[in-house]
Amino acid sequence: MFNLCLLLQMNWNPLNLTVLICSLPIIFLCLFKILAHKNSKVSLYMYWLILLSNLVIVQVILIDIGITKAYPLLLLFYMPYQFLCPVLFTAFAYAYIERTEVFKKYRGYFLIPFIIFFALYAFLKVNVVLEYSLLSMKTAAKIGAEWDENSAVVLSLLAALWNYNLIKNYEKSIGSLPYQVVVKKTKWLKKMYLSMVFLSILWVLVILGIKAIDSWSGHAPYYPLWLLFIGFYYCFYFLGVTHLKEVDNRKLIQKNKLKFMNENFQISALRNIFSSNELLSIHESQHHVTEILSYFATSLFDKKNQDGVIWDITKNCIAQLGLEDCVIYIWNDTKNVLQQKAAYGSKDNGDKKVLSPIEIPLGKGIVGIVAQTRKWELVNNLENDRRYIIDDDKRNSELTVPIVFEDQLIGVLDSENSNKDFFNEKHVLLFQLIAKLTATKLAQLNKQSLFELTDDNAYYKELLKWFEKEKPYLNPYLNLLIVSEYLNISGGYLSQIINKISGSNFSDFINVYRLNEAKEMLTGPSFSNYTILAIGLEAGFNSKSAFYTAFKKYTGITPSEYRNMHLVLS
Incomplete structure (x- = not known):
């Protein structure tokens, strides 16, 4: 049992008390929410993130107060939650944009630091029980303070970079269309992300300050930082609960829209290619986008090999979009080059053969750079663009979009035009959607997962x-x-x-x-x-x-x- 007199003699300074009093309510609030069993995955990740982040602070405060010195067995319950927090924030971000399957693919890598430090904590706990017979108290404290904290900061910053990349990729996942629909969703996520990055940078500055300034010692420099973190988590909690309710209400409206869309026969051909959210985004754009994509998807249905797919795509780009030419380059992993494999326009030699096909190394020309960066490029005036590689004839504008499936480069969809400023936002949007359709169809062929026709077509x-x-x-x-x-x-x-x-x-x-x-x-x-x-x-x-x-x-x-x-x- 705890000795009341011993507890009163501990280091109960005002800052310790303030941090402890501020953090305990949000801990119990999140715990109550988690036990309520009425949460979406997004909400659960948010509650666990806030709960464990505050438990990290409480653990340090209890050490500072001196409870763990008086009762060393309490250290048995200490966990390296700081290594789970960046993982939970990443899981929250993926769940929020409904890409949990991608997070599952990488979560093992994120959990490695936690597993390593869980083992280290276990060793240090055994060391305490054995009265520091394995490591001296000073060495154990240094490991716990230096290695632990520095590694946690590094993981937090790496996770921050990862999440930044996640948000940007999500915004560009289906072309310019997300800026009509998707940015409404990522705007809030960006605010949370930037706040977390700001606090992580402050954390780094406090560490550097302790090392550089002699007068900074102990936990004193951390108190303002902890209070800022706790304040952020309160904001995160209350704003998050409100925002996620709005998202849920919006989803109910979207379900009704999706129900209406399911009755739209033109959407049916796209269901095997695009997610429900992407379909909703496409449907909310101009109607002709749905019609054109529907035509492309149905035209690809009976294609049984790569050549059939890419030649059909280039032919339909010319016919449906009114282009002068269209070329698909396929990435050759063995040669490390992009090879012209299908073309309509002046490069079409007839009988599905490309006239004088060229090869472009990764990073060379506009096509090679797009393949390297995985980002589309629209060049309205090729006259002064030194990257431009002249193929069969010199032209004045070019639109190039990467064909990517699950982060793997498949090829590039490219079109040139003799007129300057020919391509517009509509072309960019359609090219990106067509590129995704092409990538998905080729992936289905590789997996031999073709769709059967049934009477509910x-x-x-x-x-x-x-x-x-x-x-x-x-x-x-x-x-x-x-x-x-x-x-x-x-x-x-x-x-x-x-x-x-x-x-x-x-x-x-x-x-x-x-x-x-x-x-x-x-x-x-x-x-x-x-x-x-x-x-x-x-x-x-x-x-x-x-x-x-x-x-x-x-x-x-x-x-x-x-x-x-x-x-x-x-």
């Missing part, structure tokens, strides 16, 4: 709805191109949908609808005065022979026999 359902409501099959000139343009998908994808889901080709699929229409007319009293040919033409067939051939193929009898049979039955 949104395009197929939209096709059936269109045929039932508006009866476009009554038009004798209806063809694959007209239908694919209505659905805004490629003809090849439309053929695949019909073949695999309905089990028939496009012509037979339409004829079934026309035949059903003709059957109703042949047996309906309103059409009793119509000739057989007139009924066939009304149903959408363009000739008597086409009508008779199709009718007999599906019913086994002629239209006349079908009409007479039903007249007898009636």
